[in-house]
Amino acid sequence: MNIEIKIKNCLKEALESIYQLDLSNQSITLEPTKKEFEGTYTFVVFPFVKLTKQSPDGLAQTLGNSLVKNVEEIISFQVVKGFLNLSLSNRYFLTSLETFRHTENFGISTNEKVMVEFSSPNTNKPLHLGHLRNNFLGDSICRILEAYGYSVVRANLINDRGIHICKSMIAYERWGNNETPESSGLKGDHLVGKYYVWFDKEYKKEIDQLTQNGLSEEEAKKEAPIFKAAQQMLVRWEANDPETVQLWKKMNTWVYQGFNSTYKKIGVHFDHFYYESNTYLLGKDIVEEGLQTNTFYKKEDQSVWIDLTREGLDHKLLLRGDGTSVYITQDLGTAELKFKDFACSKSVYVVGNEQDYHFQVLQAILKKLNKSYADGVYHMSYGMVDLPSGKMKSREGTVVDADDLVQEMIDTAKARTLELGKVEDLSEEQASILFHQLGLGALKYYLLRVDPKKRMLFNPEESIDFQGNTGPFIQYTYARIASIIRKANTMGVDLNDSISITYSLQVEERQVIEELLKYPSKLAEAAGAYAPSSIAAYVYDVAKSYNRFYAECPVFQENKESQLFRLQLSAIVAKTIQRSMLLLGIEVPNKM
């Protein structure tokens, strides 16, 4: 049985039998003991002081005595100002560690399927820093859910149609001069993005011109010739005009080549792609369904709406008067399609928090329609990545490009490694793998350690750190252990021996074990809260506690029992670091 539950049960029993209390409805909580005090678990007695009519310290004493008597794992307790701090035995830590070492699956057993939709790029421009946060979060949450026991479908809904796509197409048609990725040497997505920016530049010029001629800014935005040309192109695209479709296909192909190379570089992959060009007409049958059950209503102009005022939301348009669909219509259709395709019990959408309202509406509508999958819809809402200058805007070119940033990180990793003179015995290929691992590790960790919900600031002037609470710090800890293990192997030490349960632990050793044993609950927490950040915080703590141990406790030494234990402990730490970093999509090197 779980030790925490055991202690809680025992506390409850003691309180009930000694003081004749009825605590059946009350839950006992146990907390980790603060670092400055001795002990592993702390029980706060204040809530029971009134009930038992005891003094805080007296109550703590009584309970402590009872625990020591009844729970064999507890060897002693200390009472500090009404806090009952419990110390556990060496034997407990060592047997738990042995169990931990042999456990492979820390999740739950379930056959539930989860779909995670993430990335979902527009095909008119390259990925930027904001997309990286999305991709890393999505990838990490997939890994966490898989480790926890779900089977996961990674989906990418590609935004490959709409007026914004036509903007790049118009600009290319006018000024492209048949430029191709090959002829320009540009990555496909960057080439297309160049024309997207070009469009906007011309568009702005036209707006300026028109406003000087006396039009209001709003009128000018609608009347600008180049904008009208884009609109007309969208109409031609929807009418399947061969020339337009051909251009669209050509440019999309370029973009996908670019995206694929970026995905490969950042180590992200997908099981299934949805394309908006295939799904944008979906959802109309759901509208029909809603009308028939009177969940939706029709206005005089034939537009279809739903009343969500009771849900605390507003009335929402679902179908225009002319019968064409809007964003929410498509999303309703796509939700249905996803469920038909994969029958997942949960459907996670990794989408920015600017769409919070949209997803509230989506879920509310699905619930009103009594869709079985409505409750499983979860919007994993994350904050924007802001620059010191404010929000990133692709159109204005004020973005941190994903490919550039990744390359910059790899270059920094290389420079840093050379500076430290650590590549002598690496082959060129090993070195380049290492720089990639370190650069990407620093970047992923940087973006994932922050609570997803919060918006975060990225300052391009200050490079991302490689010291302190960073990916490379944790990777370094792993590499150090790998080096120790290599030495042990050459000495012929067998690390698979069972751990001695009579070994007497030093403080640093015990603290490392305490950290390790938190892994299962941290995994559960991260899976439940969709929070890679809690894994990042956890693995940092593990690395820190190990580094403290590393500084204080020499591994190779005279005392063979101690040497073997420290080697075993190191190996388990390495495995846990590797496992945890993998949950973040970060690889760990054997040397650095």
Added chain:
RNA sequence: GGUUCCGUAGCUCAGUUGGAUAGAGCAACUGCCUUCUAAGCAGUAGGUCUUUGGUUCGAAUCCAAACGGAAUCACCA
């Protein structure tokens, strides 16, 4: 204006259902490489947890109000 989210050290961030003296990293300063990798370890300094009220044994955390910031409230996606 309505709704939602946010406000913690100079900077970037932790802080689980209310608990002890509010924690890390960066930047600054001081020690520690002839023994397993110093991308490390140990330490110093840095705080009115935006403000004010309330709830209680106890509040960064819960409630209310104010101030500041962001997003959203489109027949855009």
